[in-house]
Amino acid sequence: MELYPSIEKSTVQEIKKFQEEKLRELLIYLEGNSPFYQRLFKESNIGIADIRSLEDLQKIPTTTKNDLQQYNHDFFCITNDKIVDYSTTSGTLGDPVTFGLSDNDLERLAYNEAISFACAGIQKGDVVQMITTIDKRFMAGLAYFLGLRKMGASVVRMGPGIPELQWDSIFRYKPKYLITVPSFLLKMIDYAEKNGLDYKNSSVYGAVCIGESIKNQDFTDNILSQKIKEKWNIKLFSTYASTEMSTAFTECEFQIGGHHHPELIITEILDDDGNPVKEDESGELTITTLGVEAIPLLRFKTGDIVKAHYEPCLCGRNTMRLGPVIGRKQQMIKYKGTTLYPPAMNDILNDFATISCYQIVIQSNEIGLDEIIIKVSTEREDENFVNEIRDHFRAKLRVSPKIEIWDFDVLSKVVHHPNSRKPITFIDLR
Template identity: 65%
Template sequence: MIPQIETASLAEIKSFQEEKLRELLVYLKENSPYYRKLFDANNIAIENIQTLEDLSALPLTTKEDLQQHNDDFICVPRHDIIDYVTTSGTLGDPVTFALTDNDLERLAYNEAISFACVGITKEDVLQLTTTIDRRFMAGLAYFLGARKLGAGIIRVGAGIPELQWDSILKFKPTYLIAVPSFLLKLIEYAHNNGINLKTSGIKGAICIGEPLRNQDFSLNTLSQKIKESWDIELYSTYASTEMSTAFSECEAQQGGHHHPELIITEILDDTNTPVAPGEVGELTITTLGIEAMPLLRFKTGDIVIAHTAPCSCGRNTMRLGPVVGRKKQMIKYKGTTLYPPALHNILNAFSDVENFVIELSHNSIGTDEICIKIGTKTPTEALLKSIKDHFRAKLRVSPTIEYLNIEDIRNIQFPKLSRKPVLIIDKRP
């Protein structure tokens, strides 16, 4: 189930996207209060925007724009809105996104081709271990995508390893949809309760929320820990509410494939100029085929590398590597530039670290400070020294580390309205 456009030539893909871009601009001018004002204020004649290169003449859209003018992005009458979702609000107040019936169909299509990308067919059964409620788009997308693909889906929801295993043993799913670190909880429960992982019937896991790979696509520490105990395939998927689109790995596991029928991508540097091939930059997207709240040149805040070499799966689309980090979470610490995923990877290497949260702040002279709060059953000086030595060896710097009760950290990670674990608390102004 590879869409024809994804195996087309690069020239054909570009021509296709340019036609869709022109259609989008007309739609926005006619239906979007926000973009109509933006075009008028900047004297933009949309008929002059004909190619992907012309995108640079258009203003960028930010998360702050969405927060300040949320309702002005809606392009349809209220009675056409079928579903409301909100972003997680990691970097500010949550933003509301409205979806029409056609938007839900597009969401289902996106997830169906993403599942097919990793090799899932209608013969498979998926177990959903993330929430489908709480205005969360991802859980709904997974359900709709499995239904469109014709695969079965078991809606267990978040947490409760005992219930997850009850469903695995009873219904025999072949794939899990899960946050990678939760797979470690399932492994631990299986070991403690005499469950044979080798005969579980699980072939693989579609993983969200945490990185699985290093920038060279090798397995990171977290993935290695999972596969040491449970020999299943692990597939990365990257998405966001704003995009209503996923970048999912194929069976080659060399980055998340771009779906050109759903989204236009740019990778921009700090001056909002396209980066050179293979360079790090901020993913900026323009959504295609969305009715209620399409976005034009939206800066996602995610720092990524695009890969354009041919893929063995037959798709000719660009692939995104693992997210390097979020732009607003970049840390300048003792002369070294860091992103939280690098810290996560080091902490995940220690089996004695039960859980953790990273706190970012400014010191009295206004420079960045890092305090890592660790929960462990063995809070010894030897463990502390080992962790600090590992940080110095890998990153050349060692942050402040302190022990906290495991349950206290769990409460920090999962605040009352949380839909996914909070691993970063950024107190910087």
């Protein structure tokens, strides 16, 4: 299979023309098969023949996570006997949503991951260790496996956690790449150091990092990836995806944002009023899936605030690139006149080597204002340390949250919950 699709090297005009053709096919498919979009077109008086260009998408109302939760069943375009896999969203915000996938959808998912991993440099014959769950209705784990299989890589399905087993597997099967939540790499390094393992000379060349950001907005390494690379000189690749999109944006070797796959998804970046933002501004990523059979989505607002980059990449692709997620729209915090997102606070807490575990809790106080409580566990339980954290917050974000010291055993059970796919470092009680 072609792991460097020609459409990605096409001109911007050719990509647009290609996407407009795919959009027309999608609109015909939705009008014929999707109870939700049939109703939407009817209620909004939309004649699909009037939607000819990508700009015409503006005439169609957006779809939200709320619609998916409320009318989950109406989004299905195929009958139950055509569904070969059931996945659910991770439910970061509210109830998880069910996604069925047809045989073709799984094929599309495999293609998406194969070209994404190829983008990050994984090749046929490479050994890849998956430090992610493939069960619990998790689409991503299955997608990684299918994509690696499609591209002819060898997979070691380790699943999350247990550094001892991960190292055993690394020394035994000599993987070149890991797929993991980046903060777990720090746990692996810590285990290797305490147990005298020669991890710096292992077979691992790079890691594809999921679920947490490893870059600043200017594509420099953030604190988390600096901490990993200080100890272990491996390549870290960002990837961004979601169940709803069934599509990934993964970095190439030049590491300046996740490349868009135009044959799989149409992207828009919208401001609070639903208008496209200017080229250098951030906004909410809104997507239209292409080639999905079971639950195609049209103008779905992902809730993620991102910035797009359009200048051609040195790798030869002319596709748009997405920068690191700035934050989730619903997790925006207004604190004493300052607008904040959790990733900025994660960066500050990751800066402290002595913090072994943390959780950020947002709640409303009695007068309805946002209040931030930072729970940390640390070996340094003195008042000076609490002040140091507070000063660091003041210097970087101009806010001074409430800091609470917690026992590691208690806090780590809450953060690394067995039913969660990623560490729960943020809780919104508003």
